[in-house]
Amino acid sequence: QRMSCGYILCTVLLSVAVLLAVTVTGAILFMNHYHTPVTESPPVISTNPEEANALVTIEKADSSRINIFIDPNCPDAAGTFGRLEGLQTSLLRAVTDHDAEAKATKNQQKALLVTVADEVTKLLTHAVQLRADCDGLKKGHSAMGQELSALQGEQGRLIQLLSESQTNMARLVSSVSDVLDTLQKDRGGARPRLKADLQRAPARGVRPRGCSNGSRPRDCFDIYVSGQQEDGIYSIFPTHYPSGFQVYCDMTTDGGGWTVFQRREDGSVNFFRGWEAYRDGFGKLTGEHWLGLKRIHVLTVQGSYELRIDLEDFDNGTAFAHYGSFGVGLFSVDPEEDGYPVSIADYSGTAGDSFLKHNGMKFTTKDLDNDHSENNCAAFYHGAWWYRNCHTSNLNGQYLKGHHSSYADGIEWSSWTGWQYSLKFTEMKIRPVREEN
Known part of the structure; x- marks a missing residue:
């Protein structure tokens, strides 16, 4: 009977152990691999000494029961029951603790995932803002x-002008000294020629009205006072140019009698030319033209001349500059x-005055530099003028049609x-200073 009870007891214990192991393993696998919100209750294992012939009762979640029966007369049953109940309690506590920890x-993982998602969203937003700021900075950097x-x-231009201005005084003093030396050397040979010129030419002064009897017109003013008072092309015969040449006469502006020697109006004529072109003249008298330095000279040495410069911009605004005394090569x-x-x-x-700064200056073209700048002002500013270093006016510059960069x-x-x-339009013209009535 003892061997039978021991055998039965071992069988029961082994069965209970297997069931407990299966139960615990199933519960752990279920909790680790399935995420259903409802967790199935573990089976309840209990001893039932009150029930006849029942050693252990296992109640599953679906309320079904498994009863293990044994002969109650086995002498070791009571102690074994106590150990089994203690083991059950420990196992259930371990399962419960594991479930709570899980x-x-x-919950911690969920909270961490939510926090990480929020931080990632913030980082993405910040990255977008940084990229926009970077693009804005690039544009601003480019501008x-x-x-x-x-x-x-x-x-660079200002530095150049300042550098040039520092040397101009010394160069001017040197130039004056050279001129004085040259005049002193040439004085002997020049006297006969000057005497002959003075004998041929009238004294520079106020022009009497009209021509002397039978004389030819010396400029447009002589033509005007003779009674021809329409704008147009006329032939004149300056004192030192007896063969004469044609000019355009302005007979209407400010009393008339003006001899035009420069006009810009449409950009049809190239004014970026060399010395010979500016000496001899170019263009059409009825349009854009330059009369020529040689002819301007022979006109202005006849007597005292005044200069008028008419200007117009591309908004139809007009202005003029008048100079009471003007001449080219007067003392040469x-x-x-x-x-x-x-x-x-x-x-x-x-x-406003933009010409007096050029007083006393020689004429400079792109191929003959007579200015006081280290560079050729005509080549640098695309014109030809009485540049100093370099200019406050440039009426023979490029025809650029208003504002330019x-x-x-x-x-x-x-x-x-x-x-x-x-400017849109410029016209330079001269007239002898008239006698006052």
Whole structure:
């Protein structure tokens, strides 16, 4: 009987152990691999000494029961029951603790995932903002680079002008000294020629009204006072140019009698030319033209002349500059050799003065540099003029049609429109200073 009870007891214990192992393993696998919100209750294992012939009762979640029966007369049953109940309690506590830890871990993981998702969203938003800021900075950097380049260009020009101005005084003193030396050397040979010229030419002074009896007109003013008072082309015969030449006469502006020697109006004629072209003249008298330094000289040495410059912009605004005294090569024995220097004084008008700074300067073209700048101002500013270093006016510059980005290389009259506005129309004309009644 003892061997039978021991055998039965071992069988029961083994069965209970297997069932407990299966139950625990199933519960762990279920919790680890399935995420259903409802967890199935573990089976309840209990001893039932009150029930006849029942050693152990296992109640599953679906309320079904498994009863294990044994002979109650086995002497070791009571102690074994106590150990089994203790083992059941420990196993159930372990399963419960594991389930609680799993739930807590799962909740922590969920909270961590939510936190990570929020941080990722914030990082993405921040990245988008950083990219937008970067694009804005790139655009701003590009614009600043362009402005910096423009400022550097202007700075270069200013530095150049300042550098040139430091040497101009010394060069001017040297030039005056050279001129005085040359005049002193040439004085002996020049006297006979000057005497002959003075004998042929009338004294520079106020022009009497009209021509002397039977004489030919010396300029447009002589034609005007003779009774021909319509604008147009006429032939004149200056004192030192007896063969004569044709000019355009303005017979209507400010009393008439003006001899036109320069006109810009449509850009049809190229004014960026060399010395010979500016000496001899070019263009059409009825349109854009330059009369020629040689002819301007022979006109202005006949007597005292005044200069009028009419200007017009592309908004139909007009202005004028008047100079009471004007001449080209007035004190030159050989005006071409001297560079046809300009003499100008007594400004009045509405355009502001942009010419007096050039008083006394020689004429410069792209192929003959007579200015005081280290560079050739005519080549640099695309014109031809009585440049100093370099200019406040550039009426023979490029025809650029109003505002332009380049600096001072258009048809400029700086006191009226600045250095970056090319005028629509200019006309330079001279008239002898008249006697007052």
